[in-house]
Amino acid sequence: MKNNKSSTSNIVKMNTKFQSQNFLVTKKIRILLIVSILIFITLLTRLGFLQFVQGNYLKELANQQQMINQIISPKRGNIYDSTGKALAISAQVDTITINPQKIKSDTDEKTKALKEKIAKGLSEIFELNYEETLAKVNSKFQVETIIKKVEHDKVDELKKWMEENKIKVGINIDEDTKRYYPYNNVASNVIGFCGNDNQGLSGIESKWNSVLTGTPGKIVSYKGSDQKEIPNSEEKYISAENGNDLTLTIDLNIQTIIEKYLKQAVDDNSCTRGGNAIVMNPKNGDILAMACYPDYNLNTPYTPNSTLSKTYDSLPKDEKEKSLFKMWANKSVSETYEPGSTFKIITASVAIEENITITDKADDFYCQGSEKFDDVSNKVIEITCWRDVPHGVQSLRQALCNSCNPAFMQLGKRIGAPTLYKYYDAFGLFNSTDSGLYGEQSSIFHTLDKVGPVELATMSFGQRLNITPLQMITAISCVVNDGILMKPRIVKQVTNTETDSVSEIPTVEVRQVLSKKTTDSVKSMMESVVTQGTGKHAAVTGYSIGGKTGTSEPIESKKEEGFVASYVAISPVEDTQVVLLLTLYDPKGDSYQGGQVAGPVVSQMLSEILPYLGIPSSITSSTEINKDLIIVPDIRKKTVAEAEKTLKNSGFNVKTYVNGDSNIILVEDQMPKPGVSLPKDSIIILYGKGSDISTSVTVPDLKGMSLAEATTTLKNKNLNISVEGIGNVITQDYAKDEKVPEGTIINVTLKQTLKDAH
Secondary structure (H helix, E strand, O other), X not given: OHHHHHHHOOOOOOOOOOOOHHHHHHHHHHHHHHHHHHHHHHHHHHHHHHHHXXXXXXXXXXXXXXXXXXXXXXXXXXXEOOOOOEEEEEEEEEEEEEOHHHOOOOOXXXXXXXXXXXXXXXXXXXXXXXXXXHHHHOOOOOOEEEEEEEOHHHHHHHHHHHHHOOOOOOEEEEEEEEEEOOOOOOOHHHHOOEOOOOOEOOHHHHHOHHHHOXXXXXXXXXXXXXXXXXXXXXXXEEOOEOOOEEEXXXXXXXXXXXXXXXXHHHHHOOOOOXXXXXXXXXXXXXXXXXXXXXXXXXXXXXXXXXXXXXXXXXXXXXXXXXXXXXXXXXXXXXXOEOOHHHHHHHHXXXXXXXXXXXXXXXXXXXXXXXXXXEOOOOOEEEEEOOOOOOOEEEOHHHHHHHOOHHHHHHHHHHHOHHHHHHHHHHOOOOOOOOOOOOOOOOOEOOOHHHOOHHHHHHHHOOOOOEEOHHHHHHHHHHHHOOOEEEOOEOEEEEEOOOOOOEEEOOOOEEEEOOOHHHHHHHHHHHHHHHHOOOOHHHOOOOOOXXXXXXXXXXXXXXXXXXXXXXXXXXXXXXXXXXXXXEEEEOOOOOOOOHHHHOHHHHHHHHHHHHHHOOOOOOOOEHHHHHOOOEEOOOOOOOEHHHHHHHHHHHOOEEEEEOOOOOOOOEEEEEEOOOOOEEOOXXXXXXXXXXXXXXXXXXXXXOOOOEHHHHHHHHHHOOOEEEEEEEOEEXXXXXXXXXXXXXXXXEEEEEEOOOOOOO
């Protein structure tokens, strides 16, 4: 027991609490664990939010950052004439862009030098302003366009420069297409043009843009921030769908014929507001040619033409834009005009169809020089005839030949406004023709309830109503197509360039307006206008021509617009295949009458168009063509202007080569030489002093051609013809492809081709 007490007494008691070191570590671990769990839960929650809530958004964002879309431009469809000649084509070119952020080096100083070097290289190769190019190179944008529509030779020069200067990134060369117009100004107001993005801005290019343009393709690839392809990423290639080709109804040969003579007519008659011409096939409504002058160059559409350039620089900015739009406009459909006496054909057709009169009823009308009417305010209005001397008593045929206004005012009164309006509607004159041409407008007529005696009178001879030239020629085509109205057609075919399948744009027969009996009567009267009446200047030797002149006077408030001289012609009369309408605005020459101003031009146009179309001529022998020969006068030593006037008055066409003022410079030489005899409308070439005789004309092969074909072929090359015999050409004195001066006379021999008996 004693020992036990002694052991107990050795225990020492402490006054402070004891804590184990292991317990402190455990507590810290517990806190750390809790914090870690909370962080883990937070991260897990965030991850879940990113994965399930924002997952799709972030995925799309990543795709946008990594995905590179390279657009593949489709090739715009070509535009062809009816014979297959290309009027508008798309060629492969390139667009040069840069990525400014990728143009960098090791230091800021080296980067600056590199950017300046690239700016200098680009500006020199593409002839650009250096400061503007440098600004693009220093841009903060991802992409800057340096130049569009670059030709391949310039691209090759750029590639060589990049290789020599060891520049591999930052400059991009992307494939593109550029629109070309091989014939520059030809049919410019019809075809129209494209902008830098290959989208049509005017004409057929705009109206048919959705058919021509195609669908872009693209190459989709994925790259990291270092612009290297992401391994195992899939590249997608979506091919472009090229646009469709269009084949127009326009025939390039006929188009160039009417453009040549239209320009000549506008210039010769100082037509301040230009002119336009349309050629139509009345049987199917095909527009064979449509021209405006002044025109413009389709390859440089923003460059003012020679007429506009005289005032363009002095115009305010908004007026400059308006003037360009006016230059591009197709007057044949975008502007209305008062047709004048050509519209008498419509009035006469209605009268005959309604049995109100017949063509040759004697003393049916009486012209005393004017007609008087009471207007809405009971004021007496006197409307005069165009001729000072009254026409007296006339039949309908005589009234049309004389283009007598009082006779047609009397006829309009007999017909009545309701009946006239019924036929205007049937002819399609109250609506646009829906031809497929850009910017087509419709007509302007009084509403029927507003037509009083004065309005009825003026409408009867084609004044105080406004229609487009296309509406006019469409109505006349109806008259000469056995009374069947055809919808005008400008696009003939659409070709799918991917499959080569061809879709024909069908011709559309709108309605029967007149009986064949009526149309035969009207065509007979139109022929009389040419053989006996005011339209004699449109006659073409060897062909039956029908026609009607037109001269419309502006209203008092628009006197500045001047007169409109026009002529509508048909040929052949019996089986009409061609209708031609020529309109000249504000002629300032010796006359403003349609018969005198427009008639001779129509004759020139038809003398080339009809043989080209293979329409038979009644002239088959040298006897017929040589019976009205004209001796070429000696006009050397006269001034060029005086000589030109003398020759034209004699019945010749004239082409001059003169350096300087034609009113001062004398004629040094002429081709052909004086004293030879040539048919009417042969060409004489005049050379002013100091101008050399040209020998650049190539003689065509005439063998096998008819006389009409040979005459037209030589005329197109400014060569003359002398013939012997009957039939087709068997010999010619100048060989095929031989070079001769313009104006040279080609002597040909004709012989009939005998056929084997069957």
